[in-house]
Amino acid sequence: MKTDLTARFAAFLSPDEILAEAPELLTDQRKRFVSAPDVILKPKSVESVQAVMRYCTQHHIPVIPQGGNTGLCGAAVAEGGVLLNLSRLNRIRAVSTADNSITVEAGAVLQQVQEAAAAADRLFPLSLASEGSCQIGGNIACNAGGLNVLRYGTMRDLVLGLEVVLPDGSLISHLQPLHKNTTGYDLRHLFIGSEGTLGVITAATLKLFARPKTRATAWVGLPDIEAAVGLLSLVQGHFAERLESFELVSRFALDLSAAFSRLQKPVDAEWHVLLELSDALPHDGLPDMLAEFLYRHGFENSVLTQSEQERSDLWTLREHISASQRSLGTSIKHDIAVPVSRVAAFVGACAPALQAAFPGIEIVCFGHLGDGSLHYNTFLPHVLSNDAYAYEDKINTIVYEHILAQGGTIAAEHGIGIIKNHWLPRVRSPEEIALMKAVKAQLDPHGIMNPGKLLPA
Structure with missing residues (x-):
């Protein structure tokens, strides 16, 4: 089957778009799932993606889209069929400071997009531990969140427009940087969070924001989660949209990360909060305002950063929790x-x-x-x-x-992937699941798009 499929795709793809071997694409980052596709394709153009999808629909061949392969729920695992890796579609197509937007291809790495925005003196706020390897298409397909959802929202809130190849090879492209558009159903939201089950995302136009000129960062030790929730409510009420991140860390999680990072624990407590305020305007008094606020409300078991290195150390403690768990x-x-x-x-x-x-x-x-x-x-x-x-x-x-x-x-x-889809009926009603399946059947009547993922059998 593999040799046969390779020969058939060679009739309309260039040789370097068909991979003989790519072990790095077959095992997920946790080494839990191993893909066994019949063929691995790395298209270099949207036209190639369209040709692949047309052929696969005609011949009922499963297609499993793959981004940076950093997922944790098995959504990019292939058992037969085509593993369609989008990493070669990685251009930054356009940046518009007037529209506060950036248009990028699905294979662009998140950090690459952040850097392109920064070069234009703008911020793309999605921030994830895997930002050096995860790709925008995957971020959209699983509606990624990350550290800054509190202020900027999830990926669903950051997407202005999408370019998507449907299972039959047709192209839907609405990449105009429109912040308002009330012309019927907003189809982009079908594909955000769809985990590759409805089509192949090939490009997106994303929102940009002003880059923060001032930050105030604090680590607060607390006796329990109730106190952390109380602090959150107070900070939101006082600092409003300046609150960018509010991260909770247990004592055990901090112990692991501090040992792994070789950094001193900021304070001693059962629970910890790392919070950060930001302002798009220079504001020398913001750190002092935060310090006074914490003291006035009795949150004295706190550390406020005085330098960028101190800020970096606190965020390292938060971001290294995942890596530090490997010892367990x-x-x-x-x-x-x-x-x-x-x-x-x-x-x-x-x-x-x-x-x-x-x-x-x-x-x-x-x-x-x-x-x-x-x-x-x-x-x-x-x-x-x-x-x-x-x-x-x-x-x-x-x-x-x-x-x-x-x-x-x-x-x-x-996301849901293959490890949680049997739980979906517990969180979505029968009517909702029936509607999802109806949408899937309309767009993908042969069921070739990422079969077995997201929707329950």
């Missing part, structure tokens, strides 16, 4: 969200339930408290290898039942 072995990760007011209730109830079922289980809890999104990662100390996944269903059941009890969601920013 394989984790069962949970990318979850609940209403901010219920985060404490979830954490307070879920941890004892997990410990009762799995004595000695270790929990690394951290994330974006400002929008209620947490990374809730569990480790079984006696299982360091991928054998831990044998316990995944039982652990997930405990975590997700507690999440649902608090009105939350099982996927905040990583």
Whole structure:
């Protein structure tokens, strides 16, 4: 089958668009899933993507779009068919400071887009731990969030327009940098968060913002999550849109990261918050305003940065939590969200339930408290290898039942993929799922787009 497909695609693709081997594209970053496609394609143009999709639709060949391969839910895993890697579609097509927009191709790496915006004295605010390797198409396909959702929103809020190749090879392109457009259904939102199940995103026009000229950064130690939520409410009420990030870190998560990063822990506490204010105007008094505010409200167990190096060290402690967990072995990760007011209730109830079922289980809890999104990662100390996944269903059941009890969601920013699609009926109604399947059937009648992902069987 592989040889046959390669020969057939060679009839209309250039030789370098068909890969004989690409082991780096076959294994996901957690080394959990390994793809086994019949052929790997790396198209160099939108026209090539269209030709591939036309052929695959005609012959009912599955197509699995792939970006930077940094996903955590198996959404880019191929079992047969075409693994369609978009990394060669990586141009910055246009930057418009008048429109505060940037138009980029799907294979552009997030950091590349951030740098192109900065070169134009603008900010593209999406910020992720994987920004040096993840790609814009994947960010859009899973509606990525990251550190700055509190102020700027998720990827859904940052996309002005999309260019998408549909399964039949036709092209929908609305890349004009329009901030208002009320001409019927806004079709771009179908593809944002669709995980490659409806079409292939090839380009996007994204929002840009003024670059911050002033920042004020603080690390605050707190006795519990309730105090962190109280602080969030106070900061939002006082500093309004200046609040850019509000990150929650447990004691255990900080201990791991500090040891890994070889940095001193800023303060001693059970829970920690890293918060950052920013202003597009020079404002020398902003750090002092934050310091006075924290002192006045009794948050004295705090450290405020006095230099860019100090700020960098605090963010290193936050950003190295994921890497520092590797010493604990394989984790069962949970990318979850609940209403901010219920985060404490979830954490307070879920941890004892997990410990009762799995004595000695270790929990690394951290994330974006400002929008209620947490990374809730569990480790079984006696299982360091991928054998831990044998316990995944039982652990997930405990975590997700507690999440649902608090009105939350099982996927905040990583997507559904293949590891959570059987849970989708618990968070979306039968009517919603039926509507999703109807949209899928209309756009992809042969079911070739990323089969087995997102939607339940």
